[in-house]
Amino acid sequence: MPVICPAILANNKEQYSAQVEKIAPFAHRMQIDLTDGMFAKNKTVEPSDAWWPVGVKADIHLMYKNPLVAAQTVLRHQPNLVIIHAEAEGDFNVVARACEDHNVKIGLALLPGTPVSSIVSVLDTLDHVLIFSGDLGNYGGHANLSLLDKVKELKDRKPSLEVGWDGGANSYNISQLVFGGVDVINVGGFLQKADDPAKAYSALRRIAEETGTT
Numbered sequence: 001m002p003v004i005c006p007a008i009l010a011n012n013k014e015q016y017s018a019q020v021e022k023i024a025p026f027a028h029r030m031q032i033d034l035t036d037g038m039f040a041k042n043k044t045v046e047p048s049d050a051w052w053p054v055g056v057k058a059d060i061h062l063m064y065k066n067p068l069v070a071a072q073t074v075l076r077h078q079p080n081l082v083i084i085h086a087e088a089e090g091d092f093n094v095v096a097r098a099c100e101d102h103n104v105k106i107g108l109a110l111l112p113g114t115p116v117s118s119i120v121s122v123l124d125t126l127d128h129v130l131i132f133s134g135d136l137g138n139y140g141g142h143a144n145l146s147l148l149d150k151v152k153e154l155k156d157r158k159p160s161l162e163v164g165w166d167g168g169a170n171s172y173n174i175s176q177l178v179f180g181g182v183d184v185i186n187v188g189g190f191l192q193k194a195d196d197p198a199k200a201y202s203a204l205r206r207i208a209e210e211t212g213t214t
Contacts, residue, residue, distance in 0.1 A: 002178045002208045004201060005059065007166070007188035009033040009044060009139055016045050019192055020052065026198050029057040029080065031166070031186045039065040039088065040136035047073040059083060059128075059184075061109065061166070063136055066090045068098075075102045083107035083130050083164075086119050096125050109166070112144060116153045123158050131182070134167030139189030143168030148180035155181050174204055178211040 006023040008030060010016035023030065032050050037043035040063040047070040052058040057080035064070050067084040068091075074082060075098060082099050084092070086108045099106040107128030108119055119129070131150050134141025144167070151163050164184035165177050177185055187204060194200035 001212050002182060003029055003184045004204045004208055005029045005031050005164070005184050005186045006191050006197075006201065007031045007033055007061075007186045009188055011042065011044060013045055013049055016049065022197050023191060023201070024053050024056070026201050027053075027056055029059065029184075031059045031061050031164075032079075033061045033063065033188075034070065034074075035063040035136070036065055036070070039063050039085065042136075042138060050074055050077070052079075057081075059107075059164075059186075061130065061186075062088075063109075064088060068095055071095050072098055075099065075104055078102065079104055081105040081107055081128055083109050083128065085109045085111065085132075086114050087111055092122055093125075096122070107162075107164070110150065112147060116150050116157070120157065123154075123161070126158075126161065128162045128164060128184075129154055130164040130166055130186075132166050134188075139192065141167035143170075143173050143177070145173065145176055145180070148177070148182075151181045169204075171200075171203055171207060174207050175211040178208050 035044045059081040060074045061083045066089045096106045105127035109130035133144045162183045165182045166186045169187045170190045191197045
């Protein structure tokens with residue numbers, strides 16, 4: 001069944017704590033978005049400040065121009081998954097080996113203009129590919145559903161691959177994302193800005209589960 005994964009995107013430690021505490025009562029898995037102020041214009045908390053509740057799987061999405069040092073920092077805390085960008089600088093294989101050494105999954109994120117063909121050479125190494133349809137470093141991105149073509153191409157090339165979506169997911173388009181083959185739907189603003197985040201999460205999960213069984 002598709003996973004609804006609340007996202008954390010915070011500019012300071014206080015905001016970070018508030019966002020985590022908001023979703024902690026119902027989150028089984030969360031995506032922590034970290035930016036360097038260069039790859040994404042906005043700057044978030046430092047990788048050393050990232051934390052998550054015991055028992056919750058944490059996916060670390062590094063929007064970093066050169067993600068190696070940040071990846072090495074978060075790997076000490078044993079996340080579920082580290083995602084770097086296909087468009088980032090540095091050697092992907094070095095980051096992938098660091099993840100393997102810590103028994104942590106490795107993923108790549110693709111910006112809207114980056115084709116699947118650009119990562120075919122490392123597809124066998126990947127556990128996860130994140131289709132990015134958001135606004136780097138900000139909540140409230142637009143869900144460009146034409147990017148679902150990438151999901152199909154990825155699944156055709158590697159059926160076992162976990163594919164995530166980041167950007168603009170809400171109660172109006174979540175069924176289309178599930179139908180499109182997305183396994184992990186990261187949801188930021190829709191939950192963080194909701195009057196009742198737990199109720200909003202339950203609604204998304206119900207739609208996703210109903211869609212996944214049809």
